[in-house]
Amino acid sequence: MALLTFGTDQQLNYEQYTGRTNRPWLVFPHEGLGSITQWRDYPQQLCQRTGCPGLVYDRIGYGLSAQLARSRTIHYLHEYALHELPFVLDAVLPGQNFILIGHSDGGSISLLFSAERWPRLLGTITVSAHVFVESVSVAGVEQAKQSFVRGELKRGLAKHHGDKTESMFWAWADTWTSPWFRSWNIEYALSSIEVLMLVLQGREDQYGTSAQVDAIVKRSSGPATPLILEDCGHNPHLEFPELTLDLMSCFVNRLAR
Secondary structure: EEEEEEEOOOEEEEEEEEOOOOOOOEEEEOOOOOOOOHOOOOOHHHHHHHOOEEEOOOOOOOOOOOOOOOOOOHHHHHHHHHHHHHHHHHOOOOOOOOOEEEOOOOHHHHHHHHHOOOOOOEEEEOOOOOOOHHHHHHHHHHHHHHHHHHHHHHHHHHHHHHHHHHHHHHHHHHHHHHHHHHOOEEEHHHOOOOOOEEEEEEEOOOOOHHHHHHHHHHHHHOEEEEEEEEEEEOHHHHHHHHHHHHHHHHHHHHHOO
16 A cells, blocks of 8 residues: 555555566556455456556545545546546656556546547557446446445445445446536547557446447547457456456557567
8 A cells, every 4th residue: 555645635545566667557547436456456467467567546535545525527537537647647657658447437537548648658448438428327327326225335335445435436426327417428539549549348338338439449549449248247357357358468568569
């Protein structure tokens, strides 16, 4: 466990994994209900396979980082992508090349960051990323709300988020199911992305359809490879770890050369 002071007094938790000094860093922005620990050992496994060092962190409001300081707005993912992530990179990886591997909200954050065209960003992998709100997205969050109220989801999340569980969950759930968030859309930013991308999603993802992948691939300016995994839900890296490790390793090794 290591801490950064973000803003005036917010503590942000991060961890690093060792790798070869001549390899790019792998940076893992987590999902909308996620944290360092919810990645399980996937980042370490990918780092071991590729020889790359790795960086994982709890965004503000999650895991062992500070509580959210205010209510979310329609720009909350932009704030994480354009303020928090650059701060973490500058503080922990100054001057280092890196590849982003973002899941769900972390995938959307990775896309927004990629559109900023940082010279040290070599490529981006998205897993179940969103670029607009679909009816299935809202329905999936509504089901999660029911599970949380019944206590099933809440118990699981509390293991990772402790006393932030309630605030973290409702910040996510209320945002995605609010009428004012239905117009959220970041397709406009995709044409600014020129780095190589790997775009993964499960066919049975309860929060989005393949229309998300289609939009990312068609609208981005750089080479983007779509991969839809059959019989797979919102967490391809956990549901099919060996397959996704192989796919991501090939992508990373291509860029690292």
